[in-house]
Amino acid sequence: MRGEEYRLGSALRGGLLFVRGVPGVALGDRVVVRDHAGHTRNGQVIRTSEEVVLVQVLEGTDGLDLERTWTRFLEQPFEIALSQELMGRIFNGVGRPRDDRPPLVSSIRRNVNGSPMNPAARTRPREFIQTGISTIDGLYSLVRGQKLPIFSGPGLPHNRLAAQIVRQSRIIGEQTRFAVVFAAMGVSYADAHFFQDDFERDGVLGNVVMYINLADDPPIERLILPRTALTAAEYLAYDLGMHVMVILTDITNYAEALREVAMARGDVPARKGYPGYLYSDLAEIFERAGRIRSRSGSITMVPVLSMPSDDITHPIPDLTGYITEGQIVLSRELHNQGVYPPVDLLPSLSRVMKDGIGAGETREDHPRVANQIYASYARAIEVRNLASIIGTEDLSETDRRYLEFARSIETQFVTQGENEDRSIIDTLTLAWQLLSLLPPGELGRVREADLVKYHRQKQAAEAP
Amino acid sequence: MSAVLGRIIEVNGPIVTVFLPQVTVGEQVRVGELALVGEVIGRDGGRAVVQVYESTESLAPGQSAVPLGHPLAAELGPGLLGNIFDGLQRPLTEILKQSGDRIARGLTVASLDRTRLWHFEPAPGLGIGSTIAGGTVIGAVSETETVMHRILVPPDVNGELMNLAPAGEYGVEQVIAQVRSRDGTQHPLRLYHRWPVRKARPYGRRDQAGVPLITGQRVLDTFFPLLKGGRAAVPGAFGAGKTMVQQQIARWSNAGIMIYLGCGERGNELVEILETFPQLTDPYTGRLLMERTLLVANTSNMPVVAREASIYMGVTLAEYYRDQGYDVVMVADSISRWAEALREVAGRLEQMPVEEGHPAYLASRLSAFYERAGRVQTLAGGYGSVSLIGAVSPPGGDFSEPVTSHTKEIVQAFWALSKELADARHYPAIDWTESYSGYVDAAAGWWAKNVDPRWSAHRTEALGLLLQSDELARIVNLVGPEALSPAQRWVLEAAALLKEGLLQQSALDDVDSFCSPERQFALLDLLLDLYHQGRDLLGKGVPVQRLLQLPVLGRARRAKSVYSNGQVDGLKVFAAEMRDAFQPLSLEYARSREGSA
Known part of the structure; x- marks a missing residue:
């Protein structure tokens, strides 16, 4: 069977070639299909029975006919x-x-x-x-x-x-x-x-x-x-x-x-x-x-x-x-x-x-910072939705800070240059800079020790 | 029978049609040069339709087909626990030794280790001449430090005990007993026997008694309890945290035996269990979790027919331990992939599809599978149970799709995961409006007797607050919080406290990953008490803003991660402190009232 070419195509449909009367063809085997002009295409057996073999022609069946198309079964799986x-x-x-x-x-x-x-x-x-x-x-x-x-x-x-x-x-x-x-x-x-x-x-x-x-x-x-x-x-x-x-x-x-x-x-x-x-x-x-x-x-x-x-x-x-x-x-x-x-x-x-994150991998506070940014941003989006209905005037002071937080996240944290390569430490520093827009009491997902170490409100208050 | 030789006629994906007269539906067949195993799922004249458990690539018409004379069966005996099997019960670590990182085709690997010796102790009171029936315990081996593996007479064997081995070390293949049945046939018994996986193992009778399965997860145990022997489903869109819920249940349930079935899911999730469980200790026995756990894994990239078989393999193993008198929990992730x-x-058989391409028999197969859950009196006279918890992965998170909707008709506990809650990082993201449990009344008896008689009332009140707050939240979203009355704002706050302080439970928090029933109730009691105190103060004219600013609220939120299961008393002390914190406000307003009066 190997090396022999058959001209036994019985149907062509949607990239599939149906070949009749070639017994014993194994599923998944590689097939070479040669068209009337002598060009070859790759195929693979996707269904096989004693009567008919279904070949998926990878380059498509456009330009093939049944009368002048020759099929060769290579008796080997698709390998590279x-x-x-x-x-x-x-x-x-x-x-x-x-x-x-x-x-x-x-x-x-x-x-x-x-x-x-x-x-x-x-x-x-x-x-x-x-x-x-x-x-x-x-x-x-x-x-x-x-x-x-x-x-x-x-x-x-x-x-x-x-x-x-x-x-x-x-x-x-x-x-x-x-x-x-x-x-x-x-x-x-x-x-x-x-x-x-x-x-x-x-x-x-x-x-x-x-x-x-x-x-x-x-x-x-x-x-x-x-x-x-x-x-x-x-x-x-x-x-x-x-x-x-x-x-x-x-x-x-x-x-x-x-x-x-x-x-x-x-x-x-x-x-x-x-x-x-x-x-x-x-x-x-x-x-x-x-x-x-x-x-x-x-x-x-x-x-x-x-x-x-x-x-x-x-x-x-x-x-x-x-x-x-x-x-x-x-x-x-x-x-x-x-x-x-x-x-x-x-x-x-x-x-x-x-x-993959935290102490020994990135930085100890990373998991909590990620959690906090996410939670605060989710909250900020809720506030933004509310503001779009009742307007910003009726919002509380804290809620207005959330609006600013959301905008800053989008314009500073998410936004970056296509060639800007930030280290993870830079990313975390930026994250804390933005989290500091919110009062420490709003940051329930980080630890007290994180706030002491990274939250900037204290410095802001001390500044003249 | 095995002399009969057939041939392959057609190969269509995993479905192979062979010419093989006289073969029985359900029988196993080996096909092709690689001798791949499959099972007969239909007959048509001299032809048999075989679904093959492995990839059928390189199979060709004309190759051989040999019937094996038996259906797909599980080997039931010591050596199952701590192991990871594929859907055909082949140990994956053994396959790793034989074929390397990839699973080769056509491997034959024994399910139970044939070389290992077990210390067998014959059951006292049994002797030569004793009458033996199916399910009788003839002895035991210590399978792991925590699990005593009782050696059972196969359910279909009974008669007179002719011989019983003395205590000693035996391999699973050694004959440890001889039974002569009434017709004179001799049955040699070994440490293991086989059972066809698609057939439910027999038991004495069903038993209704209800004891809740404690999962250590507050939203489940307190709000939507499952009984031992019950049926539950966990449906959820991707990213809703289905796998995490299943893994938490596998970790912390007070089950005697835990079977984790990875059915068509990610390989890395099973690796996570394999890598983390050996380091985790069981909160009930203090021993390693792996000693009572076994895994059945047919990941999404493994062949699809073995995936179909894997849930039956899993539940057969579960029934076997049930028959030894254990409470078994099987967690199946995911039934949708099955x-x-x-x-x-x-589809390959060109059967008429009914809903979304699913065949008409989906519902009946699904209910027959879940029917294998239950608490029973075993053939040996003891009690055991199988609880089934199936994850469902509805396409697009749409609960009206066929698998979810059929499952809903079958299960008694429905733990609906919500994408919105998961997006808000509210974990476990179990939605209190869509979830339900038909076991609440039965569980209430246990809680009242063992934890606190107020459990049922507390649960109802807390759920009521949550539902009420959902209503109020809709109003807030339309017109802002100012439109609410002080009492309504306090309800919102109470619900927020319940969500953060009770429902949310982090799997990564060492203190809170498992929550004992006593602590679950203490937290619930604490938060409701807080709500009542505040409500009383509102009645005395305290402005709601003053209440919302109380620092004690923040402490109540975090109490779950502060007081461990061993510190329930500490929680009660905190509850008293909390009441003290309300005292000054109460006095202040009581006085001002008197002043104005």
Whole structure:
């Protein structure tokens, strides 16, 4: 069977090729499809029976016919070659070069689907990553091995934020920088080049592997692209011992491609036409982040996801939120006010930050400061809502201070330059400066000792 | 039977159709060159539909299919506690040794350690010729420092005891007893036996007696109690703190045995339990928590069919310890992921979907699962219980979706998590308006007898204040606080005190992470007393502003983190001090009244 070509296609539909009369084809096997002009495409067997084999053609089925299309079953799973030469390269979703350089040659080949990590092999993510961005470091700290997505919307600066995270991320006290695996699914040429230029300007291109599928590339390729990219990331992290940061953008395009194929296959839709296995499918991708006890490397993941109609309850952000360890949510309102990065403090969350901050990691008061900023800002937003109804005149003195606090948080703490790299100590100092706008009695989430040490009201009172 | 050889006809994701006549529905089958295990879920002529527990990649039509002659069964015996198993009861630490960081396919790993020896003590009073029935305790081994593991006769065996091993060290495979049934068949008994997971283990009879399960979480125990043997659900949108609530229950419940089932959730959450539990001590026994805990883990990236099986595996293990006379609690996180696994299989079988793609049998499967909870008289005559607490992850936080709404019809305690409360960092974010418990009356008897007869009245009053304050808060949001009467503003303050000083409970606070029933009541009593004192003063004409400025309010808020479970007396002293703090105001206004009169 191997090496033999069949011209037995019986149907073409939505990126799928149905082949009849080839018995014994294994599920998941790689397929080469050759069209009438001699060009080859990659395929994968997604359903197989004695009568008919279903091939998902990753480059799409446009331009194929049934009469002159030849199919070859390679009798091997979907694998990519891996070596240190990956660094600095650009590939497409199936691992073919996009940078006019020769394909990667290596004896190490891995199945892109990986295999599930044994929970007993994992260890908890715990080292604090300083991104230099106050909202993230101060309130929603990223730790090594975490998966922390950016929930965004069309037109919001999620790519700029992701690029800034990549540029500035480091572990305090460590010299080595993160190796970056960048996976782009269905993004525009401009967006892809924005990242490429950014890496180039920063001089880190040699430290980056890019997997790119543009908006006009075949959508089905987006299904395999994150798996290819993560297989590379796993190799870098667990074979070569690197700390890898993986940027996946945009998960929404991925999920839409999944829906497209599910529909063509006739899968039963669950919500908004997405297949019932969307959760498990996304989990297969996101759960590849983490740390393994016996290995020195790690995979930290920052997926970017644009929420359709800014709706956080849409199945894609919803299911993602159930899998990832928190989320950074961007706000259109803040963006329209010119705040960069427009991080919406209230719905954002980092689940594993408690293990990475505090004494010995950042600073002893950090967990309480984060809690206090959040609580006070939430209170301030309530006051702001009230003020929009009854006006500011009727507010108490304390409430007016809350209004000022909210504005200062947004314009000083959240707002920062795209190249501004704040240390965590600077971030905490700024946090205390702003908390000092409120009377100490309002700060119930910090300790007395914190107030004595960091609250500035005393100095203000002593000043002439 | 195993001589029968079939072949694969079709592979569609986890569903493999094989040609295999005479195979029984529910029977296990090994398919393909990797010998992957699955179970038959349907027959059609000579064909059988098999759902395979592992990834079916590389399976091809024409490869072999071999029936194994038995359904998916759990191995029940010593060596379960302290362990972490996958949904098929394969020990994950053993898999780690065999296949490294990744779970390889087609592994066969024994559930119970075959090399370990256990010290067996035969049950006194049993001898040759004794009549033995299913469920009889024939001896015990000390499984951990805290848990005595009773060796049970399998439920389907009875007859005459022909032989019982003396005290000594035995491996699980060694025969420790022989039973001859009436028809003359010999049954060798070992330290373990097998039981099919999809079949509920038999018991003597159901028992209604109600003792609350103490979780040490105030909002649960005081406001929405669960009984031992009860059924509860914890629904919540992502980020509402579902997992934290489940973990707190797993940590602090006064259960004899705790089973934590990670069903389709994050790997790192199980790691957190694995890394933290061995350092935590049980507040009831002072021993390590891990000694009474076992984990069943089928994380979201592990195969979906094994996830479907994992809840049955978990509840079978729970029933087994129940049959030994323990109060067992199983925390399942999350039932929604199990339902999704069910939906995925149903979808592959092209079954007609009813709601959001879920099959029509979702509700009946769900209720059959929860029905395995309960307090029973065991076959051996003792009492044991299984409490089931299932997390639900409603899409978009919408409680009207099928899994949540069906669950609501089944459970008696509904602990609804609110995104708004979580966003306000009110943890645990259990919403007092949406939550309910059908066990309040039964629990009240216990609280009245063991803690304080005023429990029921206090609980009702506190809930009333909270609901009243929610109403008032709506008014404030429209027209500002000035529109309220002093009494109403005091109600708002009292509710705020209850929220901060009682309902909110930090899992990270060493003093407050676990709250004993006595301390729960003392705090409730303290805060209500404060409310009553203030109300009386308002009646005497004290302006509400004066009350709101009293420093004692701040101390009352923080009392939960100041007085530990061992310092309930200190709380009572503080309550007296608090009354003293109101005294000057009371005198001042009593005098001014007299003056004006």
